Amino acid sequence: MNVIELRGLTRRFGDFTAVDSLDLVIEEGSIFGLLGPNGAGKSTTLNMLCTMLRPTEGHAFIDGMDVDKKPHDVRQMIGIVFQDPTLDSRLTGRENLEMHAELYNVEAALARERINELLSLVELEDKAGEIVRNYSGGMRxxxxxxxxxxxxxxxxxxDEPTxxxxxxxxxxxxxxxxxxxEEENITILLTTHYMEEAQTLCDRIGIIDHGKIVALGSPEDLIREVGEEMVLLELVDASKADLFRSADFVEKVYPGKRTTLVLRDGPRDTPKLFSFAAENGIAILSMETYKPTLNDVFLRKVGRDLREEHAENKDKLRTAMRRRGMGR
Ligand SMILES: Nc1ncnc2c1ncn2[C@@H]1O[C@H](COP(=O)(O)OP(=O)(O)O)[C@@H](O)[C@H]1O
Ligand SMILES: [Mg+2]
Incomplete structure (x- = not known):
């Protein structure tokens, strides 16, 4: 049974298309991850599914209900943790939960029981009486x-839970x-720009870039498709990377600050690489081989590196987080 279903889901801001005709189904009880760089359209997608933002085109269904036509019913079925913290820092942990229970009309006795259960799930029983201002980022x-x-x-x-x-x-x-x-048999949709998070947590992931899903599947399957082994080369002259395209043992070449190669026959072809480089006047400074990761799936699908991009974005992100008081 598909609890979440997206059909041509699109969101534009003026002329700019932030989410571009997404089709997706997510099975009940699974953890699905939307993985992509900053600005890919992850939060916009989530906000439409949460009924916080209306789609420009297309439809999304939660448990068969159209989010745009039945926003109130949909809201009863979903829980949301936004990218920006929304706790009241003047209240205690328990009071924050109580306020939310009231908002959702959970009956008082039931709410008390549920709140205790959840505080124990996230191991915050001891801190429940403390005001949230004194909580660490992780506790929040x-x-x-x-x-x-x-x-x-x-x-x-x-939305970006960690x-x-x-x-x-x-x-x-x-x-x-x-x-x-496992314990609540709940369907979870999370967004992240951490590959490790997607790989560790998710049954299936969709890699999103410029509002489009560029790869979809289980992390294991997506990685397996890339190849057995990757070669990372540092060349004296990076512009010579393209010469490797004519080598018959090379399946793919991704030029960049460092050159990434996928070898057709895996590690067996590494010696050929050196002789090819020597014959073609390509000077190699360093070489390492590694097993592909989700980053390589991204690299293969969009031709650029998810990691390199994040190195550039990190500082911006840190500043933004410090402003919000979320820094370490
Ligand atoms: N309210 C808005 N008005 C105009 N542009 C927006 C708005 N919200 C998001 N965008 C743009 O849409 C793109 C996707 O944003 P977002 O969904 O927040 O990305 P992500 O969560 O993947 O980092 C970005 O280029 C962002 O600047
Ligand atoms: Mg976001």
Missing amino acids: RRLEIARGLIHHPKVLFL IGLDPQTRAKIWDYVKKLS
């Missing part, structure tokens, strides 16, 4: 996830998300 995220679950939603949307968190806290959040996927 956990509280937000708990809050999104109070009314027993069928679908949980998480953005700006340190690696240990990130790993903790992953544990909670997995646990809750």
Whole structure:
């Protein structure tokens, strides 16, 4: 059963198309990840599914209900954790949850029980009486996830759930998300620009770039399609990378600051690479081989590197997070 269904879902801002005719189905109980660089259209997609933003064209269905026609019914079925924190920092953790329960008309006795259950799920029982202002970034995220679950939603949307968190806290959040996927049989759609997050958490992912899905499948399948082994070369003259295109043992060449090659026959062809370079006057400074990752799936589909782009974006992101008080 497909709990989430997108049919030609499109959102424009003026002349600019942020989300471009997405078709997608997501199966009940699974974790689906939208992976893509900054500005790819992830939040815009999520906001349409959450009924926060209206589609320009196309349709989205949650449990068979059109988000644009039945926004109130859809809202009862979903929990949302937005990219920007929305907790009230003057209230305690428990009070934040209580307020949300009231908002969703959860009956008081039921709410009390549910709140305790969720506080224990995200291991915040001991901190429930503390005001949120004193919470760390990781504790806030956990509280937000708990809050999104109070009314027993069928679908949980998480927009960049671990953005700006340190690696240990990130790993903790992953544990909670997995646990809750198993214990609550909830369907989870999350967005992320962390490849590792998509790879660790998601049953299936869609890689999104410029509002379009460029790759779709399980992380394992997508990676397997790329090839057995990747070669990363540092050349004295990077412009010579294109010469490798004429080598019969080379399947793909991705030029860049460093050149990435996919060898047709995997590691067996590495010696040929050196003789080819020597014959063609390509001086190699360094070479390393590695197993492909989701980054290579992205590289193959869009021809540029998800990682390189993020190195450039990191500083902007840090500044934005510091402004929001989310920095480490
Ligand atoms: N309200 C808006 N008005 C104009 N442009 C927008 C608006 N919201 C998002 N965009 C643009 O749409 C693109 C996708 O944004 P977004 O969905 O937030 O990307 P992501 O979440 O993948 O980083 C970006 O280029 C962004 O600048
Ligand atoms: Mg976003």
